[in-house]
Amino acid sequence: MRVNFFLIVLLLLLTLIGCSGKEYSEPDTLSKEDLCIIKIEDSKKVCYGMSKEDTEEILGAALVEDSFYNDYDFGVRVGYREDLVAFIFLNYQSKDIYQTSRGAQVGMSREDIKNLYGSKYVNELDYELRYAFDSNNNIFLDYEMRNNNLESLNIEDMEKTYITHFSFLDDDTIEFLSLLDARYIFNWN
Template sequence: MKTTIGMLLLLTLAVISAGCSKSESSFEPNTFSNQDMCIVKKNDKQAAICYGMTRAKAEEIAGIEMDSQVAVFSNYSSGLKIFYRDNAVAGVALVEGSEGAYETARGAELGMSRSEIMKLYGEEYAITETERNLDYAYDTTANKFSNKTEAGGKSQGESQSIYLFSSFYSGEEQKAETLFLIDRKMAVFMN
């Protein structure tokens, strides 16, 4: 009897542990979570800069702001640009210099091919109107992916609830040269 109860307890703990072992950072293609709006340091995955984070918290990870010529975003070392609205992160861009330093929480980084990024984010909701860019739009109000027409039909105020992942490609090999995690209001209206 004690052995049976002990075995059942052990089995129950194993099942609970297995259910909890899937971390928030595990992603499936064609899905979206709040973690999709984060970038992480490649050498410290706990060092994440996420959409909505305060500027002070973001700068604890990004370091000291470098010269910025544009009021809506700030440049940081290692090819990182952060867009702020009301002292909170409204978007992040990985540009030249971020290679080896930052990646999206999903694992996308500069230099990846379009097909590698599509494996991470999925094909079902990809917006692929040109060879030079690949986009995904997620409507946080409707809790679903949007196509270009749906996302583009939102007012300036409504656009803040549309989260975008955009990647831009160059060269014959079509390698990612810029990655954006940003809300549509900031991307289109710079506000």
């Protein structure tokens, strides 16, 4: 009886420890839930598809408003489409303040990103890592397919193609990162 009690407590503790980790998916997968940033201090999230009103409750008022995107404190840039988040960008000012829902942040290494997002479907260039996921067909797109086919997609399909992009400095650490859909790349509206 006493052994059973300790096993139950141990299982409960392991479950709680497992649930308290970062909010990210397994490597080599991507979903709409991966298109979020989290303020490290208080765990408040800004996600793709959120309303501008809800976003500004978390980020505060925009420092600069533009027709393509708005700039906020701490190196956060957000692009809206019909007052919904379609693009999120973090630069060097966001380091140690914001991270993606998987835990990626400016200053991390290329290998850290591959550990978080995977190596199987990455489009890797000298100073960039890109992941493009077609959620309609549940497949990753390779670099050539993405460049040749994204512009030919209809608007709805572009909105269902999720992209994470990481740009690196010479020392192979992240300079900036972007989370967006394909429509934002080609249409801006």
